[in-house]
Amino acid sequence: MSREADVIVVGAGLSGLIAAREVLAAGLEPLVLEADERVGGRILTEEALPGVHLELGAQWIGDTHHRMEALAGELGIELYPQFEEGETSYELDGRVLRGEAFHSAYGEDMAGVERVLRTLDRMAAEVSAEQPWAAPHADEWDRITVGQWYDAQGLSPIARSMLEICTVGILAVPTVEVSLLGLLVNVVSCGVSADLLSESEGGAQTRRFIGGTSQIPLRLAAALGERVVLRSPVLQIEHAPDQVTVTCRGGLVARGRRVVVALAPTLAGRIMYDPPLPGQRDQLTQRMPQASALKAFAIYDEPFWRADGLNGQLISAPGPARMSNDSGMPEDSGGPGIILAFLEGESARVAGAWPQAQRQDALRAELGRHFGPRAAQPDLIVEGAWVERQWTRGCYNANPGPCGWIHFGQALTAPIGPISWAATETAAAWSGYMEGAVEAGQRAAREVIEVLT
Template identity: 40%
Template sequence: MSHHHFDIDVVVVGTGMAGLVCAHRLRRHGVDVVALEACHQAGGRTVGVEIDGEGADLGGQFIGPGQDRVYALAAELGVATFPTYTAGANVLETETGRLLRFRGMAPKLGLLTLLDVARARFRLDRLARTVDTETPWHSPNASALDGQTLRSWIDRTVRTRSGRRFLTLACQAIWACEPSELSLLHALFYIKAAGSLSALTDFEGGAQQDRLDGGAHGLAGKLAAGLGAALRLNAPVRRIERDDSGVTVTVDDGTALRAKHVVVAAAPALAARIDYHPPLPAARDNLSQRLPMGSVIKYIATYPEPFWRTAGLSGAALSLRGPIALTADSSPRSGNRGVLIGFVNGATARDLATRSPADRRTAFLDALTRLFGPQAGTPVTLVERNWNEEPFTRGAYSAVFPPGAWTQLGPALRAPVGRIHWAGAETSPRWYGYIDGAVRSGETAADAVAQDIHPSR
């Protein structure tokens, strides 16, 4: 094929929110785009399912203050937002199965534990403020922070056993991994990328404040519909060849597209599974070898009505006993039926995944019943999504940086390789790992590529 003949200006690989936004924005720049999606539907980690005639989010669903790009996108697409239900008390289940009701994010763990956790949160926030999110490896003490895990920091800093246990649960809830798997520098980077620890954990005023009408997957659906024939589903990319003048992107079925640029909008672990010719630079390949996804099983339980509200509960719960790490009220805006979502994260998710579907269901519903009473044990429907089994995500919520990855190989995360550009929630210095981070990364990649194609504009 002649190297001067182009089928298209840009190929976008992967149509999660990052790829969809990138393709949408490139077209607005007047750039000719094809977006290739491995699955039978677009959306990536924001994907929906219909349950009893209503859409529900199997993946990411919450948005909150400071996530300006996702709010702007929702406004542009005409999708309204509404607050997550938070009235009433939250519940914490202790390891022994005691239920503690509390308001806000401070459960009644006993004064010593509370002070211990508050002190640890304060110290994490203070350390996070020192991190440079654009270039985390240039932060003060970066190599010392990156040379330890969150676990080693917790063990050294937190004095009470229940304080350590609570922070371990927080790690599982936020990063879907164990504290021993996570670099302290990455935890601090992630906190700073969101603004603060409370921005991550809070409902009101935090990242779980709002929801989108019809679900977050509705945004993906609208963007996908807008792409029309430029979106090709069931088209896993197997090979990307590059030379000085362009790229050739080859799909599973043998279709090859010649383009000026390619944007790979997939998590690093998945981007690494594509065959690159010539091979990627060692630093980029080494980095992607080090970035596994977190482990999450998400459950959606539906009921005739949100019965927990009448009992004075918000539907939000945390459990130190497990297997559920956390729950939230995910009922439709109408409130004409009840929906609880529950998450099983980290090592617990890996463990539960080895059991039979019936065993998993029982374990989940038993835990839900302990938290919310017998009615919780008999949902109308219970839908499970094990994100680690999804062939084209292999985990959630986002890539986990182990010690050494940021400081030794961080510069390779966002740097283009010739005409190959990277996008995805993992490449965003703001709201890394969130829908908003994905949107930002798609916009950033689109603008960089458009600038290259139409330098005059």
């Protein structure tokens, strides 16, 4: 019931596992404590049918996710491209329209969306992801919500609706819950707005892992061996300048010289710290709720929409899914057809609370409207809901509300005594993505390695 190590890592999500790996590579002993009965955190591959891997959590990497690309290479996991060919189906004005028809009907509206994205990029240019509170307009931009700012951009209803859908696609909360500065932090952390907020999230979602994303945490954990302990929710962290004592539910006590807390901020805030953490840190973690996302996979015998010239993507105002894509296996695998429907933000909350039959009926009807009657009859629907999962409590990630960045942002990554902070929310690049989880884990590991070696 007692373990010793140099560095205790709380959380065996990607960020924690990476931190532990780096610590070990530096000649120090890590010990990873995981609350759940599995590793991976927000990465969770489910083999719904033999050889059919559904990513209930993190699914893609983008073209510039070099840390993830290198990691996959090291671990011997191969990539395949996201299927993108064909037209998207739109439902923004009551009708269902295919890409070309939609764009010729609403070209001017979409130009409005483009204009706003360019404005966001100009604004983001003055924001640093490491110190958003230092941006010249930080004080102004952290006091207006994204929704409020969008409303003031002179957009047509169709353009405003499109922008809401695409933004909720990354924030996974209504745009009135996040400040404009908060959105700009996301934009600058990920490059340019078009990579993040355009219909296809082009830059962020281009490739997947053959065999499933879960292989990554599983292989990382395998290399750590008995240094990863499952079913050990951390209740308390006692800390002194060069000493930590971490107590788990069930009685395990882990002692070390440093601790890396690799949990989403709201979960990190639930641990009892002794001595207690400074007020600024505590107020921050009270203000970074996990977002609301639910993925629903509709599985068919084949991806019949491809032959029909459709890419499996929908953009829909009525929902319940506001976006979707083709989440099939590699093209030459002859696998089934899979449409992944995203319920994000309000949709996840409202339709997520419906009885499953009601939600899936609505989803089938929606898929039928977009991809034809065959789409209304999937063989199987598999849902991945994260709010109910005790050790995650929401996806994809967390953004503070208004004034959160300017008043409390500095506490997000600043170490406190022997405590360092990881998790994708603390990343400067690609925060919210696997790439960010790796970056944050590496940065936290550097902090502890520098003082311990």
